[in-house]
Amino acid sequence: MAFRSIKGTKDVLPADTHRWQHIESVVRSVFQRFNYKEIRTPLFEQTALFSRSIGELTDIVGKEMYTFEDRSGDRITLRPEGTASVIRAFIQNNLAEQLPLTKVYYIGPMFRQERPQAGRLRQFHQFGAEAIGSPCAEVDAEVIAMAIEVYRTLGLRQYSLKINSVGCEKCRPLYKVKLQEELRKIAPQLSADSQRRIDENPMRVLDSKDEQDQKLTADMPLINQFLCEECSLHFSDVQRMLESFGITYTVNGRLVRGLDYYTKTAFELTSTELGSQDALAGGGRYDLLAKELGGKQTPGVGFAAGIERLLMVLEKTGYPFADSDHPQVFIAAADDPARAWTIAETMRLRGAGIAAETDLLRRSLKAQMREADRQRALHVLVVGERELVEGKAALKSMQDGTSRMIPLDAIALALTDTST
């Protein structure tokens, strides 16, 4: 039995890597414009880091993490998301002491053991950003705008932005009690999941996709109406700023995210082009997280976005991905005696900074030409004994088929002339 990749993991094959690289380069350039610096944290951490930050009762911690004991008996978990690691690194390295506001981003794999389906993998990839150190609505708005700027840069229009405020440690507890009271009245009619959540996380009940639940909770009080003055002001500031950026959004009072650390702003970007896994990106503010993880109380905001889902949308909407790179020149050997020279010359050209390729299979000239064509080489230089004696050869343009004689000791020069 041949080996297969682990269920829910995928190879990005050589024919597709340029698409990933393109997205990554767009992400990096957008983030760079917003002055966020890359941070690279380990792919695995102590299990407790995630259970404490994301929340013991969440699905992610409760049933989706890849957790194991290493050989020394430590509890290790493959990161299911990026924020916890970033905050851990922020605290551990005392970044707060260096700058009042730390703006970082990451790109990389995350791991969650869910049942794979369209747009959902066990190892998937996210890009995300965190701004740590400011309680101001400006940062919330900037982070949201930056996420949107990535999609905008890629020409994506088929998405919608939903925002909400989930309150803070002052106002949310009051709301929770009130909501639980109301939910208990109709508890028997709710779905099993929702019944369980009344105690664990009542706000998630309102976010249930069960139609019956939706109907029953239609008139439930929303967090909106219970926000304290600070949260309420903050939320309206965020909205005002988004509007000033020209960003359209809808307020969804039922929006709750699956990670418990959010306070105040929560947002989600969904695509109309995807199946049931339609979230492109999500994020929010987490003012209590740093303290929860043992650091000083430090406000923060961030978001994470799925690369596979972005790729799916771009492919579906026919995004014009550029071709992958092709050689500037293919050096073909017209006869066997010339082969020693063609391979050596190819190496020299590469050393001179030119993308050059040659035949490594000792094939016929016809086969070499086919190969050059398949590789979309810009030029082919056919060299045999005759050319070596004469010191010049025909440089053929594969686009228009024309060729011109060039001296064999100045190939690089000839190529830089023509390629401009």
Added chain:
RNA sequence: GUGGCCAUAGUUCAGUUGGUUAGAACGCCAGGUUGUGGCCCUGGAGGUCGUGGGUUCAAGUCCCACUGGCCACCCCA
């Protein structure tokens, strides 16, 4: 974790009510006279029909199990 659908060449698929050497397209390889690609033509390689059982004179074709894939629930990126 629960359900539904699917499983034939590298890829996408076709294989009639179970019946002799399992097909196509694309891709790959080689040719189409003397050292030059793309188009076209010719030829070729490539499949233990996911695996294991069973029914039958006979199974890619029917039944069962397993494995894998896809999709949905759930959850989220």
